[in-house]
Amino acid sequence: MAKELRIGMIGYGFMGRAHSNAYKRLNDFFDVKHTPVLKVACARKPDELQAFADRWGYERTETDWRKVVEADDVDLIDICVPNNLHRDIAIRAAEAGKMICCEKPLAVNVAEAEEMTRAVEKSGVPNMVWYNYRRVPAIALAKQIVDEGRIGRPFHYRATYLQDWTINEKVPQGGAALWRLDINAAGSGVTGDLLAHSIDSAMWLNGPITRVVARTETFVKEREHIDTGKVEPVGIDDACMFLAEFANGSIGTFESTRYARGRKNYNTFELNGVDGSVFFDLEDPENLSFFEYTQQQSGEKTEDHLTGWRKIHASNPEHPYMDKYWVPGTTIGYEHTFLNALADFVAGVENGTSSQPDFHNALQTQKVCDAVIDSANTGNWMETKVEI
Numbered sequence: 001m002a003k004e005l006r007i008g009m010i011g012y013g014f015m016g017r018a019h020s021n022a023y024k025r026l027n028d029f030f031d032v033k034h035t036p037v038l039k040v041a042c043a044r045k046p047d048e049l050q051a052f053a054d055r056w057g058y059e060r061t062e063t064d065w066r067k068v069v070e071a072d073d074v075d076l077i078d079i080c081v082p083n084n085l086h087r088d089i090a091i092r093a094a095e096a097g098k099m100i101c102c103e104k105p106l107a108v109n110v111a112e113a114e115e116m117t118r119a120v121e122k123s124g125v126p127n128m129v130w131y132n133y134r135r136v137p138a139i140a141l142a143k144q145i146v147d148e149g150r151i152g153r154p155f156h157y158r159a160t161y162l163q164d165w166t167i168n169e170k171v172p173q174g175g176a177a178l179w180r181l182d183i184n185a186a187g188s189g190v191t192g193d194l195l196a197h198s199i200d201s202a203m204w205l206n207g208p209i210t211r212v213v214a215r216t217e218t219f220v221k222e223r224e225h226i227d228t229g230k231v232e233p234v235g236i237d238d239a240c241m242f243l244a245e246f247a248n249g250s251i252g253t254f255e256s257t258r259y260a261r262g263r264k265n266y267n268t269f270e271l272n273g274v275d276g277s278v279f280f281d282l283e284d285p286e287n288l289s290f291f292e293y294t295q296q297q298s299g300e301k302t303e304d305h306l307t308g309w310r311k312i313h314a315s316n317p318e319h320p321y322m323d324k325y326w327v328p329g330t331t332i333g334y335e336h337t338f339l340n341a342l343a344d345f346v347a348g349v350e351n352g353t354s355s356q357p358d359f360h361n362a363l364q365t366q367k368v369c370d371a372v373i374d375s376a377n378t379g380n381w382m383e384t385k386v387e388i
């Protein structure tokens with residue numbers, strides 16, 4: 001008989017919706033023993049909260065997250081609020097013995113992320129951070145190709161994460177979604193919001209980043225703050241570029257901005273090794289590009305005229321997660337990456353393994369983010385202190 005997994009959802013914005021969808025669809029696609037129950041939704045504005053709860057089917061609402069964390073009828077706390085609120089909720093949830101799924105970045109800085117990691121490790125509660133791009137089938141296929149040794153010795157990692165929605169100086173800071181422009185709520189700008197994803201993917205595919213040197217820029221120096229109505233200094237990085245050294249000897253470049261006119265969510269990476277390369281672009285999400293270098297033995301007929309990149313449509317049942325969905329050649333969407341992550345988390349709870357990235361793993365990404373910001377502020381190369 002299915003066991004209930006009673007959800008306490010904190011936040012009803014972009015991620016509150018994406019995760020609610022995942023809880024509702026889990027048992028439709030995945031054979032797990034738990035059935036999510038949307039028990040309580042929490043946010044501060046009662047009317048909007050009630051509308052969210054009614055639409056998605058939450059049993060009740062609560063405006064104080066502490067009551068959700070301490071509720072006897074909640075098993076899992078899902079943290080979908082701005083970054084500066086992650087720490088307190090996660091620590092209280094861990095102390096209350098709840099499972100925790102927390103949005104990324106884990107925290108606003110390493111000190112908070114370390115506290116949170118200590119708290120979940122002390123209480124032993126299952127925990128996960130929603131770096132959902134690992135669950136894009138084409139990216140998971142890239143991981144499989146790397147693990148199979150098909151790239152060989154890696155030389156270069158190249159990541160971009162480009163958007164264009166803050167170019168207008170009239171866009172305010174603070175409030176729904178726009179808390180990203182408020183340093184106090186976000187902790188950093190594109191580094192924690194966008195590059196954290198790129199760093200998580202990079203270290204998953206290519207191992208630890210050991211050293212970075214960065215340059216950031218804030219193009220619009222002042223913006224109106226929604227909370228105060230006053231024009232206030234902007235403290236976040238609008239753009240960030242950094243060079244990275246990986247523990248495996250390869251080197252990387254990372255670039256992110258919200259000022260790349262025309263780019264909406266241009267999240268790409270390329271890994272080049274001695275035996276091959278992989279390339280991915282989130283705006284072409286079902287495809288992975290793969291180049292395989294095969295050296296001809298002397299005397300064998302060469303087929304250099306057939307050498308080229310392969311575009312693999314990651315939609316066959318052999319591709320990660322795709323046996324759970326439709327027939328070959330059909331696709332899944334952005335929302336399914338959260339469903340895939342949730343399925344891995346629940347399977348981990350059931351078989352006693354930690355689904356990655358957990359808090360400890362996301363702490364390593366936080367260390368790189370902090371080193372990037374420190375480097376931009378000092379102009380120096382910074383060691384990341386990522387645990388290898």
Ligand SMILES: NC(=O)c1ccc[n+]([C@@H]2O[C@H](COP(=O)([O-])OP(=O)(O)OC[C@H]3O[C@@H](n4cnc5c(N)ncnc54)[C@H](O)[C@@H]3O)[C@@H](O)[C@H]2O)c1
Nearest residue numbers: 011012013014015043044080081082083103104105176177
């Ligand atoms: N994994 C991803 O790809 C991804 C994408 C977007 C956002 N995120 C992360 O998800 C988190 C939330 O981002 P979002 O885009 O959903 O933001 P959002 O602005 O759309 O929603 C934030 C929610 O938090 C609620 N909230 C704010 N303060 C609160 C409080 N004190 N108590 C209870 N609720 C409160 C708001 O009412 C709102 O419902 C952030 O950490 C962000 O970095 C991750």
